[in-house]
Amino acid sequence: MSPGALPPRGIPSGLRRALTFWRRSIQARVVASTLVLSAVVVSIVGWYLLQQTRQGLLDHRVAAVVAEANNETTEARNRLAAAPGTDIDAASQQRELVEPIIERGLTRGFDVVLAGPVGEGGRIADGGAESTPGLDLASVPTSLEAHFDRIAGTAWTYTRIRSTGNSGVETDTPGVVVGSQVTLRADGGTYTLYYLFPLDEERQTLALVTRALLTAAVLLLVLVAGMTWLVTRQVVTPIRMARQVAERLASGQLQERLRVAGEDDLARLATSFNQMASNLQRQIRQLEELSRVQRRFVSDVSHELRTPLTTVRMASDVLHDARHDFDPVTARAAELLQTELDRFETLLVDLLEISRFDAGAAVLDAEDVNLVDVAHRVVDMTRPLAEQRGVHVVVQAPSHPCLAEADVRRVERIVRNLVTNAIDHAESRGPEPEVVIQVAGDDHAAAVAVRDYGVGLAPGEAAMVFNRFWRADPARARTSGGTGLGLAISLEDTHLHGGWLQAWGRPGRGAQFRLTLPRRAGTPLRQSPLPLVPSDAEEVVS
Template identity: 80%
Template sequence: MLHLRPRGSHWLPDPVRRALTFWRRSIQARVVASTVLLSMAVIGIVGWYLLQQTRDGLLDHRVDAVVAEANDETAEARVRLEAAPGTDADVASQQRDLVEPIIQAGDTRGFAVVLAGPTGGGGRISDGGANFTQGLDTSSVPLDLEKHFDREAPTAWTYTTIRSTDAAGVTTERPGIVVGSQVLLPADAQTYTLYYLFPLDEQEETMALVTRALLTAAVLLVVLVAGMTWLVTRQVVTPIRMARQVAERLAAGQLQERLRVSGEDDLARLATSFNQMASNLQRQIRQLEELSRVQRRFVSDVSHELRTPLTTVRMAGDVLHDARRDFDPATARAAELLQTELDRFETLLADLLEISRFDAGAAVLELDDLNLVDVAHRVVDATRPLAAQRGVEIVVDAPDHPCLAEADVRRIERVVRNLVTNAIDHTGTDRAGGDIVVAVAGDDHAAAITVRDYGVGLAPGEAAMVFNRFWRADPARARTSGGTGLGLSISLEDTHLHGGWLQAWGRPGEGAQFRLTLPRRAGAVLRHSPLALVPSDVTEPVT
């Protein structure tokens, strides 16, 4: 089985989704987070620089101190060697006399000593024979430094790792500095090298203390920066949030809402300007409401006043139309034209009143279970005589089972009738196979009707304009059905009132197709249509 991951962030846990929503909606959170991250980066760079400078300073100071101390110890050793009697030819004894005082001094002052040599023999400390501080691992002296003193050389130093073993047999490793200095042993007139190994324990403790202090200061500084940023952004964001809330209430129709103004800063001036804008909007909306009320009353009054003379004219027209056979041909034709235009005028008046109800928001639905298959057949049967005049056949393509939807029967029949008569108006009589096809389909969520004609079609961009009031695709074409130019506009309003779709497709020379889609249940949200908008008999151009 194929498992698809849900689209969007719906697959995330609720706390994560809430956090992401809060992050997207809160400018204060983003500003605070950005400031904290930048502060951490700056503090990290500055802290690293300070630690490097502190470390280098401590090490430089320590190197100067240990080199001076090693030189002092070497100078004292040379003094002792010069004071030794010339008859002393015991090399081993003289080496012990040389190194033991230094080892004793190192035990009290915290450094270790290795005496190696003589130079020039190619031997190494690891070969044995060296005198050194008890417990010291002679590998603590780097090989590179040993090679440096394979011949006579001045005092030199390097960093190393001091390894030692205590009385309990525990081996420890500590960073340190090793300083090498040479002395001449009178017993054999050979040059020997004294290696002084100084640990860096104090420097390590100092660096640890400085690091802890810097970390503590960095944490406190980041917290302080975050707090100050939060306070500063709150002073700016709070008025913005208040303005958003007031704007939402204004949008909901509470036109009397205003911002509270305090102070004379930029935000206070912004609140003042916002209140002035709200007052102007309230005044203009009230003017528009009054104008709309006057317009509705005017339309109502005009319609009422027009109906009486129209009824009188209609009665007179009916009398003339019934007696037209007794008139001469010109008068009889005038009576027929008068009857036709009276019918169109009555239809136009009814359409204008209907449009005015939509504009005033007074249109209401009378919902009932509606079978779109029956609606299609009724409309087609009613418009067949008009289609016959144009030489057009109307075909209904509907399933045997009902396609039900909760809708206003009168309004939906009016929509379908407008679509069919519009198709008749725009279908030519000289086109082969120019039947009008009315298709009906439905599913569990929606029901739809399409009206397909093979007339003049629609040019690019006209599919969106066809529902405009009094718009005509071809101004030179006569309205065979006696339409008023408001039918498709009223149909679109009727469809929106049901929460449905009314869409158009067309191509010049290939006709047009209109699709009405309604939800099966009133108030449901449409997501698809059971019928395609583009006809299946249309070949899409290759691009």
């Protein structure tokens, strides 16, 4: 999941809160990362130390038990050398040889097995072996027995020592078995003595070292986590304070500032932040003052022009009514004067409407509006312009009403501006230019789309078309008498309804404007019943 992604809805609330905390807290991520890396390092070092300790203990123990076994074997050979070779049989000599070793083994903590002689039938499993009471003879590995199937020097290996004590309790412990050979004078045969030394002390020592290392590792990780938390807190706390101050600045509390303490990098950052905030506050106030002056200027000019405009309108009406009595040039001038006064009056109305939007004084008078009726009324209102341009306007709407809770005057003005703009830019794609108005709705939204097949929009112009006084082609005449504020006012009207007003276009393939309104005022929009890209557009999929 990425740092900016939200947790899925299906997970438990506790886990969701933990994921949210993890996503939002850089301090938690730094501490967790440090802990993971420290745990990996401590584990590697601890494993290496345990291996070295284990190997050292085993090496020391093996050296000690081999030396002790050699001493026992040397003493046994000395006793055999001193014994007469003909006064005793081989079995008695075996017992006299192994019994003192077994007794010493019981006091010193090792077991003994005597097997032989070397050759056919000399294995322990063949019977006749003398051993420490209770010892399982299978404790001697067969690999070591195979080594002594012939005369060989001292050898050792690891094994598992299994035995049964006097109380009947069976034990199974790791150990070392050392083998060496002696020769009996009674029969001249070579026998093998196996000494089995347990590794209980080494195992206990290794367990003690392991516990000590684990305890030290846990304490070290806790210490590292605490230190990391304190260190990151010194850095994260000023950042959090800066975030809080930035949020308050964004909410309009321009007087908020960071507290500066010290002369380090964070203090210099706080100083720079405060300087930036002061500059922004000064510039925002200047812009607000300029905007306020501009809005008041537009409003005052619009109101002040109404009186002289009324006077000029009265004079123009007189001249226009008497134009038939004038010469052709004067009559044409009277007609042009009337047309431009109409456009000037419309411009003043639009400027007053824009000033109301800028001042936040626009009010929505919502009621249930049938967008199908709105589309037909707009077609009737724009029919003279369409006939003048030779444009055929078609309405594609369902037979049932398509209702939305809206201000009918504003919605009608939006659709009228869109249709007028489409007629103004329509071009012929067949016998005559055509403008298509589509109306559709669903359970959550209602939409009106106006499609023309004119010059279209270049890439990037769909976002600019709603700017005030913007035109795709400045050299193109406004044959409909527009002021350049129609689409800007339409966008403000749409935002007042909580709706969408979007544009699509391709050069040479026309344009489509889509108005989407929620069924109920205040309900957020999620999708539109009509596509923004028309179905007859040849979209290039990259």
